[in-house]
Ligand SMILES: Nc1ncnc2c1ncn2[C@@H]1O[C@H](COP(=O)(O)OP(=O)(O)O)[C@@H](O)[C@H]1O
């Protein structure tokens with residue numbers, strides 16, 4: 001209590017001390033900053049795009065609501081992974097606290113001071129990243145302005161979101177980062193030591209899967225009768241219902257995902273012939289929820305890829321001679337929009353995997369070191385780590401695509417859903433998704449190296 | 460310097476130095492460890508105990524000096540100058556480790572934790588578990604094979620770690636403050652287990668400790684200061 005007046009100054013004093021590279025190296029600072037840069041640049045771009053579609057009067061009255069709903073859908077779709085990327089980046093910086101506690105205690109800092117410092121630092125990292133994000137947006141703006149919508153290049157003027165948005169978005173992300181850092185202080189460990197939960201996970205997951213399937217069936221039923229609603233409720237409401245159904249479908253996927261991963265993990269561990277597969281299997285079986293969360297972005301992406309692919313197929317079936325010019329343009333814009341949304345979603349996904357992987361490595365630092373001491377080769381550890389990401393990833397991709405087809409079929413009919421275009425979009429999405437995630441995994445290797453090289457402080 | 464004349468030294472370190480940037484952690488440490496001997500290393504915090512242990516156990520390479528490991532039935536190996544891969548392999552096959560916090564994998568059962576080093580050397584899991592089970596039993600953990608680490612007490616977890624250090628038949632076991640997180644009664648039990656599993660089986664034990672009572676249980680105690688060995692005490 002006596003030192004409380006000098007507390008804030010001490011905390012600020014620590015800032016200077018700790019801007020030195022830590023044991024975890026620069027990766028733990030660099031990764032979140034880059035993540036925030038990407039987050040802000042993309043959020044700004046997407047918000048600008050949505051605002052443009054809402055404000056622009058180039059689309060005729062017939063199509064204006066269509067543009068509005070679709071761009072809002074894209075905004076919502078991209079906002080979720082963007083915000084969660086920001087949150088995990090903040091948590092990653094917050095996680096550095098534990099590492100420092102030991103060092104800082106020696107210097108006479110209290111746990112509270114270290115926590116306060118960590119939150120300040122996380123917020124500062126976010127602020128710096130966000131500033132860079134505004135710059136990046138400035139670079140992207142003229143490039144995005146080259147895209148063609150409404151049958152012509154959009155142009156910077158149409159896309160310009162205005163100064164309030166330019167200031168508000170980064171500020172909101174920074175505040176969010178600070179809040180996430182506070183939450184992250186409650187040490188969220190991927191591999192918590194301690195007593196296991198008493199509930200029988202297998203029974204619970206069965207119930208969950210059953211519930212999920214029932215909800216999915218109900219959704220399919222609703223969608224198959226959607227024509228009936230149109231007559232009564234009007235287009236806008238029906239589109240909202242459809243989007244809501246998609247959202248519910250994704251929620252079901254996230255409900256069913258973890259138990260499926262846990263079951264696969266158990267099977268993998270049971271049949272494992274190598275230590276890497278055995279360890280990976282156990283990790284999956286024991287921590288399906290965080291493992292799923294890391295890759296659930298891909299479920300969402302492949303879901304949207306299917307729906308978007310169907311949209312493209314429909315647009316492609318439009319007979320150019322019969323259709324009105326407006327229709328042709330709307331179809332082309334839809335194609336651009338779908339591809340753009342998917343591309344942005346991929347950038348978010350790979351950033352997110354990189355950040356969550358880096359956090360997971362730091363969380364598991366002690367174990368990595370212990371296994372290294374026991375003489376476990378790096379390659380074994382890397383293989384285990386890859387499996388814990390790629391196996392759930394495959395299920396997320398498949399699950400998302402299956403959900404998309406399931407909900408797309410009653411809505412649009414087999415003729416459009418089961419077309420080569422739709423399948424092509426999905427295939428390209430899968431290929432790109434896996435390539436990017438592998439890249440993201442590789443990018444976090446330096447974190448593992450740093451943890452292994454300078455472990456002396458841990459013990 | 461080493462007046463202890465036991466037959467076969469397993470480890471001989473001569474003038475080992477190690478610096479971290481400007482910090483000199485080891486300033487020319489020499490010692491030898493005989494087969495079946497238990498050796499305690501004591502000293503103030505920061506005196507270089509852990510660094511010495513890590514050099515001896517091929518965890519980190521020394522800057523200069525020589526460390527020879529000679530185990531029965533194999534060519535002596537000079538640890539200084541081995542690359543990371545070779546050191547990793549050496550640790551896997553010839554060294555056992557017990558850490559302060561046990562550092563067991565919470566996702567694995569007690570038995571699986573003990574079997575893991577064998578799996579890392581290429582044994583199939585069923586075989587590794589069969590070989591691991593007697594070690595758990597001999598350390599008083601019969602019936603706890605399937606428990607997760609979180610369901611064990613600190614002392615029990617540390618005995619699992621001791622079993623894990625034994626299972627490959629490593630001729631040298633390294634322990635850094637293995638009782639540092641335990642109360643004194645539990646600490647004494649764990650030392651019983653550790654000595655039984657090492658020198659009791661003809662293996663060598665190199666142990667870093669702050670606790671004089673723990674050091675007194677070993678055959679010999681070295682004291683370190685400023686990266687050097689300053690004093691040696693032979694028990695009995
Ligand atoms: N990775 C490292 N980087 C920088 N200095 C280190 C590192 N590891 C140990 N040191 C320093 O080397 C000295 C010896 O450390 P250590 O061997 O851990 O001592 P002990 O185990 O006796 O407490 C200390 O001054 C310590 O600060």
Ligand SMILES: [Mg+2]
Pocket residue numbers: 459508509510
């Ligand atoms: Mg030490």
